Amino acid sequence: MNSHATDSIEQERRARIILDRAYDAFVEIDINNAIVDWNTRAELTFGWKREEVLGKLLSDLIVPKRHREAQRKDLENFQSQATKKNTISNKQIEFIALCRDGKEFAAEMTVFPVDTGRTINLGAFIRNISGHKIAEQAMSESEEIFRLLVSEVSDYAIIMLDPHGVVKTWNEGARQIEGYTTNEIVGQHFSCFYTSEDKATDKPKQMLESAIKYGRYEEDGQRIRKDGSQFLANIVVNPIYDRHGKLMGFANVTRDIDKGKMANRHFHRLLELAPDAMVVINQLGNIILVNSETENIFGYSKDELLGLKVDKLIPDHSKFLMPHRKRSRSKGLELYALRKDGTEFPVEISLTPLETEQGLLISTAIRDITERKQFKDDLSKQKELFQVILDSLADGVIVADTQGKFLVINRAAKSMTGIDYIDVPIDEWSEKYGFHLADTTTFYPPQDLPLVRAMRGETVIEQEMFIRNANLPLGAWLSVNGAPIEIEEGAGKVGVIVFRDITRHKLTEQKNAQLAAIVESTDDTITSSNLDGTIINWNNAATRMFGYSEEEAIGQSDSIIVPADRLEEETAVIDELITEKERTKRYETVRETKEGDLIPVSLTISPIRNQVGQVIGLSKITRDITENKKAEYTQLALAEELKRSNAELAQFASVVSHDLQEPLRGIAGCLQIIEENYKGKGDGKVDKLVRHAIDGALRLHALIGDLLSLSRVATKEITLQTTDLSVVLDRVLSNLEIPIKESQAIIIRDALPVLAVDSTYLGQLFQNLISNAIKFRADRRPEIHIGAKCENEQWLFFVKDNGIGFKQEFTDRIFLPFNRLHTRDKYPGTGIGLAICKRIVERHNGNIWAESEDGRGATFYFTINVPKGNYD
Amino acid sequence: MINQLEKSMEILLVEDNSTDVFLTEEALASAKIANRLHIVDNGVKALSFLRKQGAYTNVPRPNIILLDLNLPIKHGSEVLAEIKADADLRYIPVIVLSTSSQELDVFKAYNLSANCYIVKPVNFYKFREVLKAIQSFWFTVVTLPS
Secondary structure, eight states, X not given: OHHHHHHHHHHHHHHHHHXXXXXXXXXXXXXXXXXEEEXXXXXXXXXXOHHHHTTSBHHHHHSOHHHHHHHHHHHHHHHHHHXXXXXXXXXXXXXXXXXXXXXXXXXXXXXXXXXXXXXXXXXXXXXXXXXXXXHHHHHHHHHHHHHHHHHHOOSEEEEEEOTTSBEEEOOXXXXXXXXXXXXXXXXXXXXXXXOHHHXXXXXXXXXXXXXXXXXXXXXXXXXXXXXXXXXXXXXXXXXXXXXXXXXXXXXXXXXXXXXXHXXXXXXXXXXXXXXXXXXXXXXXXBEEEEOHHHHHHHOOOHHHHTTOBGGGTOTTHHHHHGGGOSSOOEXXXXXXXXXXXXXXXXXXXXXXXXXXXXXXXEEEEEEEOHHHHHHHHHXXXXXXXXXXXXXXXXXXXXXXXXXXXXXXXXXXXXXXXXXXOOOOXXXXXXXXXXXXXXXXXXXXXXXXXXXXXXXXXXXXXEEXXXXXXTTEEEEEEEXXXXXXXXXXTTSOEEEEEEEEEOXXXXXXXXXXXXXXXXXXXXXXXXXXXXXXXXXXXXXXXXXXXXXXXXXXXXXXXXXXXXXXXXXXXXXXXXXHHHHTTOXXXXXXXXXXXXXXXEEEEEEEEEEEEOTTSOXXXXXXXXXXXXXXXXXXXXHHHHHHHHHHHHHHHHHHHHHIIIIIHHHHXXXXXXXXXXXXXXXXXXXXXXXXXXXXXXXHHHHHHHXXXXXXXXXXXXXXXXXXXXXXXXXXXXXXXXXXXXXXXXXXXXXXXXXXXXXXXXXXHXXXXXXXXXXXXXXXXXXXXXXXXXXXXXXXXXXXXXXXXXXXXXXXXXXXXXXXXXXXXXXXXXXXXXXXXXXXXXHHHHHTTOOEXXXXXXXXXXXEEEEXXXXXXXXX | OHHHHHHOEEEEEEOOOHXXXXXXXXXXXXXXXXXXXXXXXXXXXHHHHHTTOGGGTTOOOOSEEEEESOOSSSOHHHHHHHHHHOTTTTTSOEEEEESOOOHHHHHHHHHTTXXXXXXXXXXXXXXXXXXXXXXXXXXXXXXXXO
């Protein structure tokens, strides 16, 4: 510390000595122009002692009153500039100095800043320049050196002009560029370098004026050489003043710049202005030009970048470069770039090929898109998420803009609507997509579609529509909500619809409505109750049957219609139904009406199960079976009656056979004894009377016998047995052997089937028919054909003869009992045979009929049903 | 022939209808069938006769019985059953004479061991033929226990 202080004092002492021995006067002033130092030479030059001037204003002391203000300003300006930047160098100021004795002299002041650590003071050496010689000598020396230097410069034409523009000096560069020798041009006006157009607009003069006005003028423009050829030149003009501020002339520096050079300059300027990193590479991929932005982005300096392979910056650059070599531009390639520190970042590059003298160059604009990329990634992530959410929604979502373009149609929407193409004009939506009104057949008016309404700005709530198209041939019901949404302010509205498939709901609804209608309209009483017996449904028929209205019944216990003695039965049935998991139970029971009447009913109870199969209630269908019961009783009574009447009939038959025949035998017997003992012994008339009486008695006997047979066919049980009818026919023909022989009848017989029949009756049937055929024979030899064929699960039998036949009109009468077509004398018989035949066929569930023409034979047909499986 | 006639067959006719009794007597007489005809008009009497009970202690044992089924008090089929159940009487041939041609009646009679069943013909001449046939068969063709 101590030594420092000592050093500092020592330095100041030395500085003072130097200052006091200095050839020039030295003053130091503070920022207020107040004198803080004043050396010995200053005392000698101005006549003021150091002690006298300290604290006084310098300008007041040494400058005549008329220059004082200007001089002080100059100093202040210099001082303030010095305060702003430390680098300012000295400044020479010439002024008129004033001495203590009032004498004035030309002085030159060299001013420089003195940093005191607190403020910037000014130091100034002041010299009396009234003694010219020395100064002028020094001046011409330096001028000569400068002139030599300028004359040897060949790249630039350096021309000195006088204040009017006349050429004063001419250097080597001017000769090479302009083509004139010094002798040819000195003394000429510089406007000879300009084109006639420039001269016409007085450009040379304006140029000089601009130089004066702005202190400097620069331009690139056309110039004319001595040989008349034009060239592009860069021209800088500076005005030159003498030490008194008088215009001495102009320094005109001209540089020849060819087109390439000029383009280059422009190019460089543009490169620097570009917001992107610009990298120009040659065909080898080496960087030959970069701008400052490249340094900023990649972290390399310009020197490091030049000559570097572009791959160092953008690894994939060459890959993308290749296809674009052929002069086409390519924009917006997104690649990754590497900084000097090895970090990666996303860039977008644009390549532009440049044809130059050096061959094909590629200009690459590189933009750091880290932020944009981040934004884009976020956006696409968001979009993806949005899509995933949309597609995982069970509801369909469609968004369309006002032109009807689908912006969004999610997965559910596609599957629900079957829409798989979306470029359809709004007016054709209903037809192409199959949108229908609720009637399922009318196309939805396009302007009323929920989506269209939403697009118009309306809100749609739970609009039902039916959709049917090629992808949904069965159709589907949709419930649609719609609303307009404003996506961006001022960008207009879009329509959004959100919908769900309500087909199942709709079908259930329809089914329920149908069921309800059926339940209400049916004549069957349908009620339901929950498990504790509370009535929850009661249809119209229930009201009619029981007398309780729906309002009265619902909520009541269903025991109101169950007679007290049937309650237990009901509970047992329900328990069984639930525990045995049966679908329904049906049983007959009794119900009680509001009036207390008892009704016999058939009751069908079904459990009502919920979705998990638990029984939650019971449905009951009650049918009034009063009529059934009545019918049942009637039927029973009828059957009983029938039984009794059959028994009576059997009794009757027995009575007929015994009690009716016995007296008849007595009558006939007695008459015959009379006939035998007294014939021819009296009046011949008596014999005749006895004969008629006997005939009558015998015929009565035959009639009673036939009647008995007929009643027996009607009442006797028939026994169906598998019977070979050929065998039956054999027996019949053998029974009729005698009449066949006597009549010489020809019998033709086809094969007959084996059927389940009563063989006794069938025998009797055949026998009656065949004996009739013999009995009613014509004059010719009888021919009787017996046959059968199977038709429509029936066997059709026939007995055909060539006898006398009968008129077709009698065909029905002949089957009635005791009906005869002929006299007894000609064809004996009681007329009961065909009636018996009819009975026998009917008891086999068949039919019998006859076809005939009078005198041309007759055919009797009868059918026997074939009980399944009994014939093979 | 004379031998047989002299043998004088004992016939028991069980018949309640007097006309039938008359016709039977007439037929037998006109057919010249030698016999001693005993007549009872109901089933109870028939059994008494056969067992020589009551009024019938001195009657002969019949060689053949002509039995009508339609009898008062005791039906012919009951009489038949009792005869055939009686070890002492069962070998006497019983010829059922009935006006019924019903199968059931026929079946029942044979089931009760009737020796034969004949439907009485209404025609008197035929009736006489039947009686002749009975006489020739049972009295000459077959051998009966004595």
